[in-house]
Every structure is written in structure tokens, then in C-alpha cells.
Amino acid sequence: MCRNIEMVPFSLKDSVARANLYTVENLRPERETNMQNKMLSVLAVAFSIFLSFTPSPSEAQFRADDFEYGSRFKMPDGEIAEIWNPAKRKLLEGGPMIGGTVRATDPRTYCAMAAAGYDFVWVEMQHEATSWEQVARFWRTCPGPAAPGARVAYADEREIQHATDMGAAVIVVPTVDTVEEAQAAVDWTYFPPIGRRSAGGGQGSGEIWNNVPGGYRQTWNDNVVLLLMIETLEGVENAREIAKIPGVTGLFAASGDLGNFSGFGEGDAEYEALITEVVTATKEAGIHACAPLRWANRPDFTCFQAATEAANIRRGAAAEIQQAEEVFSNTGGGASSRGSSEAGSILANLTAECGSITYEDDCYSAVRNAATSASSLGAEDSARISRRVRELIAANPSQATRIRDIASGGGLDVR
DSSP states (O other), X not given: OOOOOOOOOOOHHHHHHHHHHHHHHHHHHHHHHHHHHHHHHHHHHHHHHHHHTSOOGGGOOOOGGGXXXXXXXXOOTTOOOOOOOHHHHHHHTTOOEEEEEEOOOOXXXXXXXXXXXXXXXXXXXXXXXXXXXXXXXXXXXXOOSSEEEEEOSSSOHHHHHHHHHHTOSEEEEOOOOSHHHHHHHHHXXXXXXXXXXXXXXXXXXXXXXXXXXXXXXXHHHHHOEEEEEEOSHHHHHTHHHHHTSTTOOEEEEOHHHHHHXXXXXXXXXXXXXXXXXXXXXXXXXTOEEEEEGGGTTSTTEEEEEEEEHHHHHHHHHHHHHHHHHHHHHHTTOSSSOOOOHHHHHHHHHHHHHHSSOSSHHHHHHHHHHHHHHHTTSOHHHHHHHHHHHHHHHHHOTTTHHHHHHHHHHTTOOOO
């Protein structure tokens, strides 16, 4: 018995389509596998490149903080650096270290100050228009006997390294208000490992100090003197922390600007409290307290800024004239006595400090001392001092009221 079989018409197109569908379905997994393999290959190459830029444990990145400073500039075992800086030597001996002040631009004037007996000479670079080229000529012409020094304008690499490379052995930095400013001053003053001073040569190391015992580079950090000036209320507030920074030799209590920034003056309780705070900071840190030379009678101060070259010229001229008048009188050529030597010294000091005022407080101090001393002199000498003070009042209208008050309060007749 035969079944009826339904016959489906043969179609070549349908057969080809089915064959293609079968082929695509079977090839799809293989294509996806190939794509995955390619992607893995790309990732592997990228990862190997990344690893090539990552230091292996055996090639760790350099860390400056982990580096131990070498011994190239250390003194040989058993030897200590010799102190060749006369200013530093004076401080180590207990002081007083005294620096004369130069504001002129003439090398002959500088040389006269350098040979006058000071421990160092403070060249004024903050308040004068003197160039570093001029200062270099000063120090090259007369490198001693006083140590070259400078008050730079601020705690800056250019300022301080100009000074040190030209030969300065004493660096004075004004208006230091913060620990950061103080650290910058140390950084640019000292060679490594204490600071960051560059070994750039210059006439300081190459000419002035090239024959110092032990070598300039090896002994510089032991010989340099770094004084930071505390001049503002912010500086006083931070003085204790500033004083503790390694490398700071001393703090300078800036008498004039502490009055400028506080609104009080010497003798006022508020002003004196500021000075006491600066001194306390130096004592706690074991460093030096510095001030104007007129404060040499105050306890705890061991380093001082003395008069300018102009004040010294006036003082010297006045003393010379007084001496000549005394000799003239004693020989019989004079009609009468010209007064005592003590009066002559007082007059010379008044002329030096008030004849052309650079630092007001120095002038006021001279007037105060003159008034005190005149009370123990004879009438003629006292009259001469009063007459000179009246002349100074007329010559200095901006300071006239203060000079008159000090003189009158001390008993001088300056009407």
C-alpha cells in the first residue's frame, strides 16, 4: 500500500539561502573569538608599555629627602673650622660686636670706616641707591680690617647672593615678619646642607677670602654672621619662632621702625614691651640681641650698629676744632678759656648726631645726654651747650619740638 507523499517543489534559491544561514550561524562564534583575542592582545601590549614606565623595586624613584649629604666639605677628623671673620670672632668672645654704617658711594670713605676700628662695616643697601658694582669696589679696595657687611633690601636670593659673592661676611636682613622670610634669609646665606646658597664664585670667594684657613667653601657656614631685623608688630609676634631657626646669629631690635610701626617711642611702656619680647626671643634661642650703639648700656645686647660716616666726620671735625681752641687758649693767644674738654665732647656729639639727622633717636639721645651732663658743668660750659641746642632746633624744624622738649626737660635754657 502506497502512501501519498506530498511533493515540495525544489527551489535552488531557498537551498542556497539555507546553506548561507547555516554557514553564518557556524562562523559567528569563531569571529567573536577572534575579536576577543585581538582585544586581549591590545590590552596586553598596553599593559606591558605601562609596566615599562613603572620603576621596579630595584630602580626606585630618587628621593632628595632620603639622600645623605656627603663629606666633601667637612673638616678633616679632629679639626674644627678656624674663625677668620673678625665680626664672628668678636661675638664668640662675648662681644660687643660693633659695626659702622656707610651710606656714601666713595671707596675712600668706605676705606676710612673700615680702618676706624669697627668689627664690621654695615653698607646701607636698603635705603640708599648704591649699586652692587659700587659695593664690590668698596670691598675689593679695602677688604679689612673690618669685615665687609651689608644691610640688603629683603630676604631674596639675588640680594643676598650679590652680597655674599661680592665678599660680605655679615648679612643684615630688614623687616623680617615671618618664619618663612627668616628661613629664606638662612637659605640664601648658607651653603648646603644648612642653606641653598649657590656656589657661583665672585670676588668674595675668588679674591677677598680665597686664602682663609681651611678654605672658603669649607668654613663659610662657620664664619658668616646673619642678623635679622625685627621692625614690625608681626615680626615681634613671631620673634620667638624666628630666633629658633638654625643659622640665625642674632635678632636686631630696630629701634626706629618699631616706633614707626607701633606709634610709641623709647621710654613708653608699650614700646619697651616690644623690645623686651625681642630680647626674650634671643635669650630663649641662645642667640645674640642687637641694637643701635646708644643701647650699649642696656643689658643682654651684644652687637650694635654705630654711626654713619657723615656723623663720624662731623664728630671728628667738632672734636678737632675743640682741641685746637683749647690749645689756642692755653698758649696765651686766646683772650679767655674756651671751656672744658667734657663740654667739647658733648658739643661734638650733638654736632655729629643732630647736625644732619639720619636717625632721629640718635639725635634725641645726644640731646638728652647733653642736658644731663650740662647740669654738672660750669655756667659758661652750660651756656655753650644751650646755645648749640638752640642752633640745632633752628636747623631741624621737623624735629624742633621734640629736641626743645627733651632739652627743657633736662634743665637746659633753650628759649
